[in-house]
Each structure stands twice: as structure tokens, then as C-alpha cells.
Amino acid sequence: MRLILLGPPGAGKGTQAKLMEKDYRIPQISTGDILREAVTAGSTLGVLANSFMRKGSLVPDEVVIEVIKERLARPEYARGYLLDGFPRTLAQAEALDRALGLAGSRIELVLSLVVDEEELVQRLAGRRVCERCTEVFHLSFRPPRATGLCDRCGGPLVQREDDREETIRRRLQVYKSETAPLIDYYRQRGKLREVSATGDPDAVKGRIDQVLRGSFGL
Ligand code: AP5
Ligand code: MG
Numbered sequence: 001m002r003l004i005l006l007g008p009p010g011a012g013k014g015t016q017a018k019l020m021e022k023d024y025r026i027p028q029i030s031t032g033d034i035l036r037e038a039v040t041a042g043s044t045l046g047v048l049a050n051s052f053m054r055k056g057s058l059v060p061d062e063v064v065i066e067v068i069k070e071r072l073a074r075p076e077y078a079r080g081y082l083l084d085g086f087p088r089t090l091a092q093a094e095a096l097d098r099a100l101g102l103a104g105s106r107i108e109l110v111l112s113l114v115v116d117e118e119e120l121v122q123r124l125a126g127r128r129v130c131e132r133c134t135e136v137f138h139l140s141f142r143p144p145r146a147t148g149l150c151d152r153c154g155g156p157l158v159q160r161e162d163d164r165e166e167t168i169r170r171r172l173q174v175y176k177s178e179t180a181p182l183i184d185y186y187r188q189r190g191k192l193r194e195v196s197a198t199g200d201p202d203a204v205k206g207r208i209d210q211v212l213r214g215s216f217g218l
Pocket of ligand 2: 013014015030032
């Protein structure tokens with residue numbers, strides 16, 4: 001399966017990708033995670049990416065497209081993948097289609113996660129991530145067992161730099177102007193499936209399962 005998880009910041013792309021990875025053994029490729037790793041490593045890519053990410057702006061298309069092309073060529077993705085956070089602009093979607101076309105492959109389905117804006121802000125403002133293993137929590141919706149510590153590895157929980165209120169608003173604006181047009185792009189190509197992403201994560205996953213059963217007979 002070659003799938004895209006499309007949705008605004010806070011829609012639950014990362015949360016659902018982790019659940020799907022486990023159930024379907026389909027590896028997640030998150031451009032946000034890749035770029036954050038580069039920032040932590042202090043690489044040239046990381047320094048460049050951080051100058052955009054900390055403001056809630058998109059990293060330039062040509063940079064992200066190169067990153068994703070390099071990933072998709074790796075053998076572990078030969079049998080499929082779940083794209084989380086890519087593509088995010090029309091130019092990225094077109095570059096992806098071109099690159100896959102040349103390799104004789106294509107995206108099969110795009111799951112578009114739908115959540116109200118007010119709920120998105122709540123989800124992002126309350127999100128905490130483990131600094132060590134990147135597990136994602138929420139102060140109200142998925143609180144850790146011990147305050148400030150990761151359930152999985154005991155690492156410290158921190159707030160993402162771009163989860164501050166002003167930056168959240170900027171990210172939501174950028175989503176509307178740059179990424180939301182992809183909904184029509186994929187609808188016109190018959191690949192879009194909309195999934196309501198409110199309710200608890202398992203309920204959302206149940207809806208995704210239904211769509212995948214309908215489309216792939218899983
Ligand atoms: P990225 O890391 O992709 O961030 P994003 O798209 O803003 O999305 P998030 O990761 O914030 O949200 P999510 O949908 O994964 O939600 P999550 O599951 O964590 O990108 C970050 C930055 O990198 C961009 O701003 C840009 O600068 C750069 N970048 C990345 N890709 C790029 C690209 N292709 N081109 C250019 N630049 C790029 O959930 C959120 C919270 O809600 C969590 O606390 C979670 O526990 C909670 N939650 C999840 N599901 C539910 C539920 N059903 N009910 C209640 N709470 C829930
Ligand atoms: Mg994410």
C-alpha cells in the first residue's frame with residue numbers, strides 16, 4: 001500500500017500513522033519527524049529547516065522533495081509506505097506523482113483527516129512529546145502516567161517549539177492556503193477518502209480500517 005495521510009496540524013496524522021504501522025506493518029514516513037531529527041543533529045539541512053519550522057512556515061519545496069526522494073528509494077519502502085506530512089503543496093504533489101510515475105509506481109489512496117479548527121488548537125496546545133523517543137502525549141487527551149515523563153522510556157516530555165499559540169495559528173493559516181488545495185487535487189484523481197478524525201484515536205482508526213477494507217479488501 002502506498003498511502004498519504006492528509007490533514008491540518010493536530011489532525012492526528014502522527015497518532016494514526018503509528019497505529020497503522022503496527023496493524024498493517026506499513027512504514028510511516030513523516031517529513032516533520034525527519035526534519036526535526038535533522039534540527040536535533042544540527043546538520044546543514046537541520047539549520048536551514050529550523051529557520052522555517054520555528055516560525056510555522058513551510059520548508060522550501062525543493063528541499064523537502066529531495067529529502068523524500070532519497071527516502072522513497074530506500075529498500076525498506078519498496079513494498080509500501082504511509083506518507084505523513086508530505087505532500088503539503090501542489091508542487092510537492094506533482095513532484096511526487098512524477099517521481100513515482102518514472103519508477104512505475106503510484107499513490108493508491110489519500111486519507112483526509114477532518115477535525116474542527118477549535119479542536120485542532122486544543123490538541124496542539126496540549127501536546128507533549130518525549131524528547132528521547134518522540135512518543136506523543138496530550139495533557140488532557142492522553143496524559144502520561146507520571147507527570148512530565150514518558151510512559152514508554154521514562155524520558156522527559158517537552159512542548160514542540162512550534163506548538164506555541166502564535167505559531168499554531170500561523171501553521172493553520174499555512175495549511176489553509178498551501179495544503180488544503182490538495183484535497184481537490186486528489187479528489188479529482190479519484191484517490192481521496194475523507195475520514196472524520198474526532199472521537200478517541202481508536203475510533204478514528206476504526207473508520208480508517210473501514211475505508212481500507214473497502215478499498216483494498218483487507
Ligand atoms: P509536521 O511535524 O508534519 O506537523 P503538522 O503537519 O503541523 O502536524 P502535527 O505533527 O502537528 O499534527 P499531527 O496531525 O501529526 O497530530 P498528532 O498525531 O501529533 O510538520 C512540522 C513542520 O515541519 C511544518 O510546519 C513545516 O515547517 C515542516 N514540514 C514538514 N513537512 C513538510 C513538507 N512536506 N513541506 C514543507 N515543510 C514541511 O496529534 C496532535 C495532538 O492531538 C497530540 O497531543 C495527540 O495526542 C492528540 N490527538 C491525536 N488524535 C487525537 C484524538 N483522536 N482525540 C484527541 N486527541 C488526539
Ligand atoms: Mg505529526
